[in-house]
Amino acid sequence: MQDTLVLCNQEDALQDQNGNGLCWYNSDRNYLRCCVHADPDCWQGIWATEGLCCHPLTDTYQQCFDSIEQNVEAKLGKVRNLRAEAEAVGLEQVALDISQHIYSFEALLAQPLAMWSYACSVPDNPLIWSPSCDCCDPQELQCADGGLRPDEEEIWLQYARCCFPVYERKSLAEADAALQRSIEADLQALRPLRSTIQQEGQQLAWNMGGTSLAKGCLISIHENGTVTSCQESHACHGFDCSYLRAVMLAVRVIQAIHPLPPMEFILNAGDETIENTLPDAPIFTRTGTRWTATLALPFEWQLHPTQCVRKLKEGMLALEQSKWEDRASILVWRGTHSNLWHPECRAAPAAEDDLMMARCVKSPPARTPAWNFSTWLQLPRGRLLWLSRFVPFIDAKLVESSTLPPMAEDLELFLRDEGLFAPRMDAGDFQQFKYQVAMEGNCATDRLSWQLFMGSVVLIPDQPWQVMSPLNLLEPWIHFVPVAYDLSDLVDRLLWLIAHDAEAKAIAQNGVAFAHRSTAQFSSDTSKFIVSTLLKS
Template structure:
């Protein structure tokens, strides 16, 4: 920098001043990388040397905005190679560090195969029952009768209100309750089988309502969804609705074996109906860059015209088993939490989980950057994330493997049964009154041969 050096000699005659001018000249060469948390706040970390200095902060889900427009322009579109130059490697170092720190902070929920569910999901159970630490009165129970279906267990017999809003959903719940009856105490509960939770957290008194899913503004008590057995969404490929998780697990694992990592197609994949416009950017990106993303809308019951599928005919449905052909699988929330999520993990693919605070009972033990990749709700980081995964195939494969291993080990039907047992046992201890058979219930019997 001859101009700067000449001015320094004119105004400074000692080494100290020259040193200070050099520092001023070099200062603009240091850049910063913005890190956005789930809450939308921004933090900054030095990235001037290409190594990065970003870390997980207080366990929040982080999604990094690493590349400015010049970086994106330098990225080769459609590059699917697993190798990388030193410059490219430096570009991804912050992500690699984020994964490394997530793994260092991660504590597996259990290493004990005999009691893994009692360790694995104990935190979720405890958190859901905390609002009722002082106990549940009869009046509190009666106050929520219109928020779901009443079930009672008395002397190891199961009773239910005659009316159930969705009979197949109630049947999916009853499968587990009937199987566990001999081990369950006398109790009664209101079980919500609607898609949406019922108990707002800002109410003066916590409402003891069981729901399969909730977000942070609800205090519902989470139970394993009916879809583990029956009553899930019905589409052309699954006309009876999703269910029989035990059988679906086997089919997905077989499909994963039939489509090993090396043979999977390296694109981001999504098929589903347009339940929310939040999915539009991915579908539009797919039309612009089909070599990067394969995303399209299918027809649902609300479909009326091509306007409902962004101006094109609806795409054919793709079975969950056939999702296993792809390396990167997108998961969006539906009306509440997504029934799709647990299936995607068993494909041995990287799950790209779009930001949402809707959860089921097992979600808290799935960790970002350990078991899946978090993606911003506005999908603004999709291009960067997919470029990252394509350029770092080893990292992608490891995340896919950890996600699959977790769901395989900790989300079997036996795990679901154990969670139901633990949940109802602990919940029943909170009832401050003796349960008496109601006049409006009838006995549910096991009709299985």
């Protein structure tokens, strides 16, 4: 008995001294269970992650959290006083309305990580920059003229220094050996040359279909640490330039925490880079192919940080709300007819021959969303749909799209008659199923970045698209299940998963663990390492 008490006391002491104590507050989680014994069920939820919880906060971030908490408490005191004043003069409805704000602030104080996450949801959240939380809901009158706000640069610095503890720790720590080897292998064939980047890089252009054209955008990091980019009017013709803005935000975060050396690089602000054979002017891009001189940036960089957090939380919440045993043994997929067709591409030969697969993403003649009776079964999404028609454990349907060119009218009528159109599904709907598939569309699938968080087995078809670290550290049959490009083995893979449910659950849990360790946290480190080691020219 005494030995047991000693062990318990030692464990309690270990728990108190290690990790981020905010993660264990008002929770059944603790450091020993989650970080020492690595219980995979620990990371079910939308606030806690291994990278955040298993390491103590630095003094800087603890002070930041303390200031957020003080701001919430200050605001709570104010609104309680407001309610008391309303009640004193008989304004019952006003008092009731104010109570809703009180409940919100009380809920934040009861969940520290939720409070921190909310404060960091947007850079100008006054929970971070205001010492008394002025301008928070309910908004105060003196905030209307903006006189209480610090300047934009100060707001941004406080946000960057307060909201990225995992990135700061990883970027300042010794590099992960496996990740570093992987990145070095990715970069081996590239030979960046500043003169080529400056002169030829900006002249590159990529046709995105129709009148949309992307041009090489020069991004410069200067001696004084500032970051500039080309004009949006140069980079984006006929499409929204949100990707350029998202990349600039990501670079600003890096600069605020661990500044990069002076350098220049070229960004393609369009969807994909399927033409660039200049190893001395590698293109930073959403998506490149296995045959281009490109650097595929993390999917998280495609979004404003607020959007990125929201997508990841959707996946985490789905995991929390649905146990593996309660899910149906069905593969589910919803998507548009965005798969692009090339006349030289044949799905079955491409699954066996890299040269044929390379033809599937060649630019001339242009790849198009030409869905008709001659093309649709040459496209991975078309093949998935047709399998769904005959295989009871595959539920794959098309959803409406208002942005894509319409498919052939007779094909659309046929697919509707076959029941292969359906309404869109929310992230919460996917949690009802054990299996998901990461299907390519116009280019590489971006949903993989949040699918791994959802607790389903993710099946990933072979693809012509470049996979950069850390996603190329995913191991088949450990973190995901591989599938042929033409989906010829998809049914066999699913039959195996159905017959081996315990192994399938382990693969799903491994995928979640990888996502927490790598997908959301390593991405900034990966990109920073690429920039700082590749483009010091």
